[in-house]
Amino acid sequence: MSKYLLNKFLFTIDRDPDLVERYREDPAGTVAWWEAEKANEILNAHTGERSTWLEFTPQERAALSTHDHVALFELGAHPFLTLTLWIAMFERDATEPLAMQREYAAKLAHFSLPYPDIAT
């Protein structure tokens, strides 16, 4: 399990407006491309240096590929990263202010304390 890599995906998609749109429209294709091309980029290093070992588990890949924020919560993805990216992708579809955020919460209603561990 790689909570770090889940977070890295959410973090790098969220900060790029083009990737936010691409992930909204084509989640499975974006995840496949990202895992092949971007997962091993070291973000704070000079370009050209890469890691060699980062990959999603099947569960993680499926959760990201289907926009399944409930599964991401269960897997311990950082909830701030997931929420921020989901607002960027889906708030625009809501019919009234905060409706998207409330629906997002309602789908998590079956979780009780302690929540899944987010430590990486």
Next chain:
Amino acid sequence: MAKLVAILATTHHPFFYRTSQLPPEEAPPFAAEWVRKVLAYRETLTRARPDLLVMVGSDHFHQLWLDNMPQFLIGKAPYYDANWYNEEREFGLPKLRMRGHEELSAYMLREGLDKGFDLAFSNELRIDHSITCPIFTVRPQNDLPIVPVYTNIFAPPLPRPERFVALGKALREIIDAWPSDLRVAVIGTGHLSLELGGPRQFGPHGPDPEFDARAVEWIANGDIDGCLANVTLESLHAPGNATHGFMDFMLMMGIAGYNKADYADNLDLFHTMEAYFTWYPNGVDA
């Protein structure tokens, strides 16, 4: 020696800026009272006539990332760009540029290291809404140099609450001893109970109004011991999954010491409670 003229500890609510810009016919029903309280709070800083601001906040996965995560970091740069694309996108926060104060940054880093805090530093730091929100609320003219202090309340493993209080006490000693004629204010922002990305988010109040009521009492009364006796790294999960931001309030309590706040106010909003505290460590008219 420098004069510490004001200590402000407050929540940071990224929706305030946009809400305050709305024409009355478009503003939500709570907007007028919110703006009124913020304007009153702003006056508590203005009357202290500071020359520079030490600003305590926490990066929200903008520049600080899990491949290289500091627990406590002080910026040391002549300028700080501020606010990020996703904050413009989600909150409507404009980009800013703030001046730095490298002399005080260097002094705080040196003295902090010598007091046992292995502080990280950054010479190129783009700061985020944890620091710009209080600029919009209490110093919107953005005319004073700043020293940013970042804490990790976000990416576990986190320092414990005692460490935040201890750092606050150390920062107080450092600022009080800084050989300068300048008037320093410290502004720190954190959270009361808060849930983000979990089942209790965006409710009609903060997720734990009872915690909020106790927290406001601890802060307003300078009750550091009562707060520490009731708050642990583990217990902070219960009031809401983002409540570890309360540790930034605890850092500010460390700076203010065992003293009642000279100004205390709060506002129960949807999603979270707003709270505003000011201390004048050398008297209101220092």
